[in-house]
Amino acid sequence: MNFKLELPADTILVNRTELIDAIQEVVIGVQEENASEEIMTIQEAAEYLKVSVPTIRKLISFNELPYFQRGQVIRFNRWDIKEWIRTNSRQ
Numbered sequence: 700m701n702f703k704l705e706l707p708a709d710t711i712l713v714n715r716t717e718l719i720d721a722i723q724e725v726v727i728g729v730q731e732e733n734a735s736e737e738i739m740t741i742q743e744a745a746e747y748l749k750v751s752v753p754t755i756r757k758l759i760s761f762n763e764l765p766y767f768q769r770g771q772v773i774r775f776n777r778w779d780i781k782e783w784i785r786t787n788s789r790q
Contacts, residue, residue: 738776739774739780741756741759743775744780748780764780765779765782
């Protein structure tokens with residue numbers, strides 16, 4: 700039995716190990732890019748939630764919005780904010 704395999708000219712064939720390595724490189728690159736975007740300032744959180752900075756400060760004062768604080772610096776984790784939106788959104 701004879702088979703003929705025709706592939707487009709721009710097709711690249713790689714073995715499984717090379718494919719796994721390439722995918723891991725891409726995933727690491729995306730994670731590194733997103734890592735710097737995961738932590739937000741009050742201004743960034745306000746823009747993300749599309750509310751004013753005073754509204755963010757009010758939510759902080761009533762402990763309604765998840766945040767963390769180092770000294771006087773208040774920051775937000777984007778994932779925590781997404782979870783907060785999900786659990787507090789009206790169905």
